[in-house]
Amino acid sequence: MKIARFEHKGKVVWGSVRDDVVTILTGELFEGATETKEKISLKDVKLLPPIVPPKIIGIGLNYKKHIEESPFGTPEVPMIFLKAPTSIIGPLDPIILPDSKKVDYEGELGIVIGKRAKDVKESEALSYVFGCTIVNDVSARDYHQQDKSFARSKGVDTFCPFGPYIVTGLSPDNLKIETRLNGKTVQSSYTNDLLFKVPQLISFVSKFMTLMPGDLMATGTPAGVGPMKKGDVIEVEVEGIGVLKNFVS
Structure with a gap:
């Protein structure tokens, strides 16, 4: 899975990326986040650093x-x-x-x-x-x-x-x-x-x-x-x- 982090509807969320489409993920990223049915065009989002690392x-x-x-x-x-x-x-x-x-x-x-x-x-x-x-x-x-x-x-x-x-x-x-x-x-x-x-x-x-x-x-x-x-x-x-x-x- 190719995972991106971005701002969507005032919230920072993760999504899975396939071609030019991002599918919103739900759940904790490191505990098995799953795909929702909500999809967004990749060109319509501003990508953020994929995570905020503890170190x-x-x-x-x-x-x-x-x-x-x-x-x-x-x-x-x-x-x-x-x-x-x-x-x-x-x-x-x-x-x-x-x-x-x-x-x-x-x-x-x-x-x-x-x-x-x-x-x-x-x-x-x-x-x-x-x-x-x-x-x-x-x-x-x-x-x-x-x-x-x-x-x-x-x-x-x-x-x-x-x-x-x-x-x-x-x-x-x-x-x-x-x-x-x-x-x-x-x-x-x-x-x-x-x-x-x-x-x-x-x-x-x-x-x-x-x-x-x-x-x-x-x-x-x-x-x-x-x-x-x-x-x-x-x-x-x-x-x-x-x-x-x-x-x-």
Whole structure:
């Protein structure tokens, strides 16, 4: 199922998307929401971030070719960081640049957790996944150099566009991921190039912090990271999910 979140008749609701039609869902999303008979044209709704995550977990240096282009060595364990919940924006929302001298795009596959997970075995990890989505892990490089920390460089307001949908039942093993800047392809890879695969990430993170329904995990970015400037259009496409498009302002 392809799930969208949007405003309808003054309320924020979820719907399942097929072609250009959205069917309103009823019930709790993580407890088995079901389709109603009410349908809306997709072009008549403004898509919101698919969920409001309790926490956003990022993974650094997790594509092999991205590690090769970076000045850092290969991590021995997943490099975990957190992004501020206030950094979340949805599709077509503006990425607002701060006074940073270098703000980069980072197209990523996102994983949404579907149930409480603590000390999860790798062999069982995928059963805790609700679905897959798309994340742009926007990052201010000079902030990171100044702080020696990801907190400010990745936590700025509007620095976590994600969506447009959550897709359930989609295997994260070998999805094509592509980022386009003003229509030009700048990142292109497959998720089988991940150093630490999704089951490893879920198992590892769950040893240190309890994962809750709705938590969002950005699994890392491929090679080709680069800067954005005001007026740019940035698109991240992941096979089977769609295109996350945002404007830079």
